[in-house]
Amino acid sequence: MDFQHSHTDKNSNARAGILYTDHGSIETPIFMPVGTAGSVKGVHQRELEFDINAQVILGNTYHLYLRPGLDTIQKAGGLHKFNAWQKPILTDSGGYQVYSLAENRKIKESGVTFRSHIDGSSHIFDPEGVIDIQRIIGADIVMAFDECTPFPCDFEYAKTSMEMTHRWLERCCNRMDETEAHYGYSQSLFPIVQGSTYADLRKESAEVIASFNRDGNAIGGLSVGEPAEEMYAMTDLVCQVLPKDKPRYLMGVGTPENILEAIGLGIDMFDCVMPTRNGRNGMLFTSEGIINIKNEKWKDEFGPIDPMLEGYVSTTYSKAYLRHLIMSKEILGAQMASLHNLTFYLWLVKESRKQIMEGNFSSWKNKMVKSVTNRL
Amino acid sequence: MDFQHSHTDKNSNARAGILYTDHGSIETPIFMPVGTAGSVKGVHQRELEFDINAQVILGNTYHLYLRPGLDTIQKAGGLHKFNAWQKPILTDSGGYQVYSLAENRKIKESGVTFRSHIDGSSHIFDPEGVIDIQRIIGADIVMAFDECTPFPCDFEYAKTSMEMTHRWLERCCNRMDETEAHYGYSQSLFPIVQGSTYADLRKESAEVIASFNRDGNAIGGLSVGEPAEEMYAMTDLVCQVLPKDKPRYLMGVGTPENILEAIGLGIDMFDCVMPTRNGRNGMLFTSEGIINIKNEKWKDEFGPIDPMLEGYVSTTYSKAYLRHLIMSKEILGAQMASLHNLTFYLWLVKESRKQIMEGNFSSWKNKMVKSVTNRL
Numbered sequence: 001m002d003f004q005h006s007h008t009d010k011n012s013n014a015r016a017g018i019l020y021t022d023h024g025s026i027e028t029p030i031f032m033p034v035g036t037a038g039s040v041k042g043v044h045q046r047e048l049e050f051d052i053n054a055q056v057i058l059g060n061t062y063h064l065y066l067r068p069g070l071d072t073i074q075k076a077g078g079l080h081k082f083n084a085w086q087k088p089i090l091t092d093s094g095g096y097q098v099y100s101l102a103e104n105r106k107i108k109e110s111g112v113t114f115r116s117h118i119d120g121s122s123h124i125f126d127p128e129g130v131i132d133i134q135r136i137i138g139a140d141i142v143m144a145f146d147e148c149t150p151f152p153c154d155f156e157y158a159k160t161s162m163e164m165t166h167r168w169l170e171r172c173c174n175r176m177d178e179t180e181a182h183y184g185y186s187q188s189l190f191p192i193v194q195g196s197t198y199a200d201l202r203k204e205s206a207e208v209i210a211s212f213n214r215d216g217n218a219i220g221g222l223s224v225g226e227p228a229e230e231m232y233a234m235t236d237l238v239c240q241v242l243p244k245d246k247p248r249y250l251m252g253v254g255t256p257e258n259i260l261e262a263i264g265l266g267i268d269m270f271d272c273v274m275p276t277r278n279g280r281n282g283m284l285f286t287s288e289g290i291i292n293i294k295n296e297k298w299k300d301e302f303g304p305i306d307p308m309l310e311g312y313v314s315t316t317y318s319k320a321y322l323r324h325l326i327m328s329k330e331i332l333g334a335q336m337a338s339l340h341n342l343t344f345y346l347w348l349v350k351e352s353r354k355q356i357m358e359g360n361f362s363s364w365k366n367k368m369v370k371s372v373t374n375r376l
Numbered sequence: 377m378d379f380q381h382s383h384t385d386k387n388s389n390a391r392a393g394i395l396y397t398d399h400g401s402i403e404t405p406i407f408m409p410v411g412t413a414g415s416v417k418g419v420h421q422r423e424l425e426f427d428i429n430a431q432v433i434l435g436n437t438y439h440l441y442l443r444p445g446l447d448t449i450q451k452a453g454g455l456h457k458f459n460a461w462q463k464p465i466l467t468d469s470g471g472y473q474v475y476s477l478a479e480n481r482k483i484k485e486s487g488v489t490f491r492s493h494i495d496g497s498s499h500i501f502d503p504e505g506v507i508d509i510q511r512i513i514g515a516d517i518v519m520a521f522d523e524c525t526p527f528p529c530d531f532e533y534a535k536t537s538m539e540m541t542h543r544w545l546e547r548c549c550n551r552m553d554e555t556e557a558h559y560g561y562s563q564s565l566f567p568i569v570q571g572s573t574y575a576d577l578r579k580e581s582a583e584v585i586a587s588f589n590r591d592g593n594a595i596g597g598l599s600v601g602e603p604a605e606e607m608y609a610m611t612d613l614v615c616q617v618l619p620k621d622k623p624r625y626l627m628g629v630g631t632p633e634n635i636l637e638a639i640g641l642g643i644d645m646f647d648c649v650m651p652t653r654n655g656r657n658g659m660l661f662t663s664e665g666i667i668n669i670k671n672e673k674w675k676d677e678f679g680p681i682d683p684m685l686e687g688y689v690s691t692t693y694s695k696a697y698l699r700h701l702i703m704s705k706e707i708l709g710a711q712m713a714s715l716h717n718l719t720f721y722l723w724l725v726k727e728s729r730k731q732i733m734e735g736n737f738s739s740w741k742n743k744m745v746k747s748v749t750n751r752l
Contacts, residue, residue: 068700
C-alpha cells in the first residue's frame with residue numbers, strides 16, 4: 001500500500017492524495033459506504049461502482065464473523081469474491097459492535113468475551129483473533145482491535161483504556177507481521193488513536209500510534225455523543241501529530257458538515273451509516289440542505305430529488321414519489337433514499353478534492369457548510 | 377389500441393402477437409410485474425426496463441387511490457409521470473383488494489362500501505367511480521369493476537355475482553365511453569369473465585363479455601385456491617369463446633408451470649405477485665427448478681444464481697451470497713431475489729414467444745414444465 005499526498009490547501013490542512021491498494025486506487029479525501037454484513041443496505045454493487053463511484057467500502061468484522069461466518073467467507077475466497085465487490089474493502093476490528101450490540105460483554109486485558117446479539121452464543125475477540133479474522137475476510141485495510149470509550153468518560157477510565165488499546169495494538173501488529181495474506185493480495189493494518197475528549201491523552205495516543213509506523217492511521221472514539229466542537233478540537237490536535245505522509249481515517253464520522261470540517265483539519269477517509277440509515281428513515285442530504293421527506297410539504301413536489309447531482313436516482317425520481325414510497329414503507333423508497341444520500345456523500349468528497357487541488361477549498365467549504373446544514 | 381396476432385402454435389392454442397399502445401408495443405405472451413402502489417417492490421424502474429425487459433407493469437387501483445391518492449397523481453400528470461415509468465401500465469379495478477384487504481366491506485348492486493386497511497376511513501367503489509379513478513391514474517389498460525368470487529363458491533352465489541359483474545360491466549363501458557382520457561394518450565377497457573369453476577357460467581360469461589367488443593378481454597376469479605386442473609379447464613373453455621383477434625389476460629396467474637400451460641390454452645397476458653413476494657421470502661424460480669435459498673444446502677454454493685439467464689443479478693451474485701442476505705434479512709437480498717425472479721419470468725414468456733414463432737412451443741413447453749417444477 002502506498003499513499004501519494006499531492007496537494008495541501010493553503011488556508012487549511014485539507015489534503016488531496018491517492019491511496020494505492022491491490023484492488024485499485026482510492027482518491028482522497030474519500031467517504032466509504034458501510035457494508036455492514038457484506039452489503040451496503042439497499043444498494044447493488046454495480047450501483048456502488050457506477051452510480052455512486054464508491055472507491056472503497058467498509059465491512060463489519062463482528063457481523064461477518066457471526067453471519068455468514070468465516071468458514072463460508074474463506075471457502076468463497078474472501079469477501080471480495082463472496083459479495084462480488086472487486087474494489088478495495090476496509091474492515092473494522094469488531095470492537096465497536098461488541099460494545100454497542102453484543103450482550104454480556106466482559107473486557108479484560110486478554111480480550112473481550114461477549115454473546116451474539118443474534119443467537120446468544122458465546123465468543124471471544126482478542127487482538128490476535130481479530131487480525132486472524134480480518135485475514136480470512138481479506139480486507140485491503142485491516143483495523144487494530146481497540147476499546148472505543150463512550151462519552152462522557154472519566155479521565156482515569158479513558159487513560160487506562162487508552163493504555164490497554166496501545167498494548168493491544170502491539171499484539172495486533174505482531175500478529176499481522178507474523179502471518180500472511182490468504183488470497184495473494186496485500187493487507188495493511190491501521191492503528192487507532194483513542195483518549196476520549198482529553199487533549200493530553202489524545203496527544204499521547206497519537207504519538208504512540210504514529211510510532212508504530214503502519215501504512216495509515218485512524219482516529220476512533222469520536223462522534224459518540226460529544227459536542228462537534230470537541231470532536232473538531234481532538235481531530236485537529238491528533239492531525240498535528242500523525243504523520244503527513246500517511247492517510248488519516250476519522251472513524252464513524254459523520255454529517256456532511258462534520259466531513260467538510262474534518263477534511264479541513266487534514267482527514268482523508270470517512271465512514272458513517274448516516275446516509276443509508278437516515279435515508280431509510282426519510283432523511284435526505286442534498287446540495288441545498290437537509291430534507292425530511294415525510295414532511296407534508298413535499299407531497300406534491302414533482303421536481304427531482306437533487307438536480308445538482310448527476311446520479312440516476314437523484315435526477316430521475318421526484319421528491320413526491322420518494323415521499324410516497326417512504327410513507328408507504330415501500331422497499332424502493334429505502335433503496336432510492338440510500339442511493340441518493342450516498343451519491344451526495346461521494347459527490348461531496350469528490351468536490352472537496354477538486355476544490356483542494358484548485359486551491360479554493362476553504363472558501364468553498366465555508367459556503368458549502370451553510371448549504372448542507374440548511375433545513376429545507 | 378391494436379392487437380396483431382401473428383403466429384399460432386400448430387399443436388396448441390398458443391399465440392404470439394403484438395399489442396400496440398400509446399406508450400409503446402407489448403410483445404405477447406407477456407408477464408406484467410406487479411407495481412402495487414406505483415412501485416414493483418425492490419426493483420428500480422431502469423432495472424425493469426433494462427434488466428428484466430418489462431414491457432408493461434401493473435398498478436393496483438385500491439392502493440394508489442388510498443396512497444398517494446388521486447389528487448397527487450393527477451397533479452403529477454398521471455402515474456407514468458409520477459413514478460417515472462414511460463412504458464405501458466395496466467391498472468386493476470380495485471375490486472380484488474377490496475375483497476381481500478379492506479375491512480367492513482359491503483357489496484351491493486350500486487357498489488361496494490369498505491374501510492381502508494391503512495386508517496379505517498370509509499370509501500365507496502362503484503363501476504363509474506373506478507373508471508374515473510383509472511382515468512386519473514392514466515393506465516393504458518383499465519380493468520372493469522367486477523366481483524371476484526372465492527373458491528369454493530356455491531353455484532347460486534357464483535351465478536348471481538356473475539350477473540351483477542355483467543351489469544357492472546355495462547356501467548363501466550358507459551362511463552368509459554362518455555369520458556375522455558386526461559393526459560392525451562388513449563386508454564382501453566378490458567372486461568372480466570367470471571363464473572367461478574362452473575363451466576356453463578364461464579361459457580355464458582365469456583359470451584357476454586365478448587359481446588361488449590372491447591379492445592381485450594380478461595379472465596378473473598381463477599388462481600384463488602382451486603386445483604390447477606380446474607383453472608386450466610375453465611381457461612381452455614373461455615379461450616374457445618373469446619375472440620381470437622383480441623388479447624386475453626389471465627389475471628393473477630401464476631407459477632411458471634401455470635403460465636406455460638395457460639399460454640398453451642391461448643392466453644396472452646399474465647400478472648402475479650409470486651416472483652416478487654415469494655422472492656422476498658427466499659423462493660427462487662430458475663431455469664433448472666425451484667430453490668428455497670434458506671436451505672442449508674446452498675450455504676457454500678458459490679456459483680451464480682442462474683447462469684442460463686442473462687441478467688446482472690442472476691449471473692453476478694452467488695447463491696451463497698444471496699442466501700446469506702436473505703438469512704440476515706438484508707434489503708439487498710429482497711432486491712436480488714425479486715430482480716432474479718422477474719428476470720426469469722420475463723425470460724420464460726419471451727422464450728415461449730420465440731418457440732411459438734418457430735413452431736416448437738408444445739414440445740418445448742412439455743420439457744420446460746418438468747424443469748420449472750423441479751425442486752432443487
